[in-house]
Amino acid sequence: MPRQRSDQVKTAKAPVGRPPRMPAPRATILDAAAKLFAAHGFEGASLNDVAQAVGVTKAAVYHYFPTKKDIFDEMMVDLLERQYVAVGTEVNLAESPPEKLKAFMRAQAEFLEANHAAFVVMLHGFGGIEKNHWTEQQLALRDRYEQLLRTLLADGKASGAFAVDDVATAARAVLSLMNWMVRWFRPDGKTRAADFALQYYKLIVSGLRPRS
Amino acid sequence: MPRQRSDQVKTAKAPVGRPPRMPAPRATILDAAAKLFAAHGFEGASLNDVAQAVGVTKAAVYHYFPTKKDIFDEMMVDLLERQYVAVGTEVNLAESPPEKLKAFMRAQAEFLEANHAAFVVMLHGFGGIEKNHWTEQQLALRDRYEQLLRTLLADGKASGAFAVDDVATAARAVLSLMNWMVRWFRPDGKTRAADFALQYYKLIVSGLRPRS
Structure with a gap:
């Protein structure tokens, strides 16, 4: 898991002095950064803001993540890997x-709700569409x-359970429904994300046209 | 229409000298700004960038739009008003x-494709979700x-043409499908946006479960 890669960054740009004492420092930094990037955008929050949110110096953050982009990259890989495991496990347990x-x-x-800030960063962390923020690794995880x-x-x-003209279009439709949730779902609201998802499931499976 | 409001900005912050000669200056500035904001995000493009793209001085842009936010605001109101007319007209012409x-x-x-840059700005122009960029007027137009x-x-x-549990959820689902298109639809691709929309229409009306 990427949160255990802390040894890798020590060589090239080692900071002066010893690292600060933080329990689970990488996870702590990632969590704080996710909240800041989700609120203000990746470019609207600095490494200094992250350090202040964690309560350490900028050099302390720098010890673990040489650049802000390194934080983003690890956050995304971690999120995509955990999502695949969490969702894939449930899919495998279901029968039809x-x-x-x-x-x-x-x-x-449920995964979106439990990882709301990082999800917002993934889908809405940058303004505009020109920059290519995604690494090959992240794109491969997304495609998987x-x-x-x-x-x-x-x-x-194949089994006749679904009437689908084009699987890619249907998959894109399902992901559109789920992804757009980052734009309106509020984790502090009274309805759980999974309840909205089940309403969408019913809609996309049954369709709007009445069944006689 | 908002593009005809040019007289209103002359009083408070009139620039020195005469405005430059541009045909349709407000529309020209809005179009250039839409492309820049869509590519780099609202915060990633400056008034100076807009002026350079149009080929005039910053003061010339300033003559028409005292702030960058004024450009954004007029772009959004214009987009939302035109969308309502364009889509509403087609809806009214249809019978069932x-x-x-x-x-x-x-x-x-079709409207998304014809106004792609401004649409990207509306739905993806800012990184993060904390700031409230929207004016009361824009929110009212969006709700309409x-x-x-x-x-x-x-x-x-009501007529029995649709089997809908919750109208608000179904509307949100349709808008999710359409809105997420700004994240993957490419105007220079080989398939038109309307063709994708018709695939989605068929999916959401028929549903994935086979009809016997």
């Missing part, structure tokens, strides 16, 4: 394609996750 | 609720547009 789709949508919503969804939809199509 | 929903999704996709969709869904529910 419809149950797997329901499990996918519910588990992703989408493939999980495409596979269960394709299995449902 | 399913035809109206199809018209809504197709027309919104969503109401257009809710009304046609509610009409379809």
Whole structure:
């Protein structure tokens, strides 16, 4: 897991003096940075802001993450890896394609809610669309996750459980519903993300046209 | 229409000298700013960048828009007003609720494609979610547009054309599908936005579960 890579950054840019004593320093820094980047955008929060939020010096943050982009990169890899495990486990436990789709949508919503700040950073951390922030590793992890969804939809199509013209379009539709949640879902609201996801599941499975 | 408000800004902060000669200056500035904000984010592009893109001095831009936020505000009001007219007209021309929903999704996709940069600015112009960029006027225009969709869904529910548990959730789902298009749709790609919208329409109306 990326949060255990702390040895790797010591060589090139070692800071002066000893690192500060923090329990789980990398996770602490990532959590604080996620909240700041989610609120103000990646470019609206500095390494200094992160240090202040954690209660250490900028040099202390620098000891673990030489650049702000290093924080972002580790945050994304960590998020995408944990999402794949969390959602994939639920999908694997479900038996039929419809149950797997329901499990996918519910588990992703729960994961979004439990990791709200980092999710906002992933999907809404930057203004504009020109810069390519994503590393090859992150893109591969994102594609692996989408493939999980495409596979269960394709299995449902093959078994006759789903009537799908185009699996890629259906997968994109499901992910659009889930991803746009970062723009309106409030973790402090009275409805859980998983409940919204189940409403979406029912809608996308049943369709708007009445069934006679 | 907001692009005709140019007289209003002359009083408070009139620049020195005469304004530069530009045909349709406000529209020219808004178009250039939309492209810059879409690419780099609102905070990643300056008034100076806008002036350079138009080929005039910063003072010339300042003559029409005292602040960068004024550019954003007029861009959003203009976009939301035109969207309501463009999409609303198509919805009104359609006869049944399913035809109206199809018209809504197709027309919104066409409008997105024709106004891609400003749409990206509206939905993805800022990093982070804390700042409230939206004026009361813009929020009212946004709500009026969503109401257009809710009304046609509610009409379809009342007439029996749609099986909808919750109109607000269904409207949110449709808007999620359409809004997330700013994150992956490419105007220079080989498929038109309206074609993607029609695929989504078919999916959301028919549902994934086969109809016997």
